[in-house]
Amino acid sequence: MEALFSQLSFLANQALDDKNFDPSKIEELLALFEQEAYGSWAAADAEHRKAADDAKVSMKEAEDYLDSLMEAAMADFRSSYDAADRTAAAELSSLERTADATQKVAKSLGSAATGASKKYMDAAMAAAVAAMKSAFASSKVHP
Template sequence: MEALLSQFTFLSDQALQDKNFDPSTIEDLMKLFEIESYKAWAAAELEQDQELEEAEAAMEQAENYLESAMESAMDEFRRFEEELERMSRDEVDSLVQTAESARKMGNLMEKAASVASKRYIEAALNSATASMKSAWRGISSGKVHPS
């Protein structure tokens, strides 16, 4: 483009000094300016298209990375959630076992207390019966002791 400007300057000077100057030479130069402008415009447009493609590729790469990071985070969350559920289930199972053991122990203690109570009642009845028999024998033999 600079060469064309130099040529234009040279032809302009020549047109001012030479009365026989052919104006069609400037027209030819102007056509070269037009062609050169279109070439520069096409090159700029091509460069812009390439930059757009590069930007789109970078954007797609960033989207893929973000999607991968989100999938990874969701997988991590799912694993955490599953582990938390497993721990909760284990805790509930442990509590259920403890409650079942306490219930069985309570049942055993109730049975033991019931057996002990029956034996105590039987012992008390036997003692009362023995006391009554002894007292009855004392009365029937006529040996009553004054108190």
């Protein structure tokens, strides 16, 4: 590009000094400027397109990496959730078995208490009846 500016400066000086200067020389030089500018623009455009494509590839790689991390995190979560669910189910089952055993013991103790109470009542009634019979037999009644 600098060579073109140098040549333009030379032609401008020549145009000022030479009355027979051919203006088509400047037009040819301007056409070269246009080609150089277009070439620079095309190179810059290609460079920007390549940078954009590289950025898209990098974004895709980052998205894929993020997706893999997200999938791994979800797999860990599912695994932890399933383990916690199994632990909770096992604990619930254990508590239910303990509650059933406790209920059976309570029923057994209740039955034993009822039986003992009934025997105590029977013994008390038998003692009272015996005391009454003895009292009637001796004709003395004690309270």
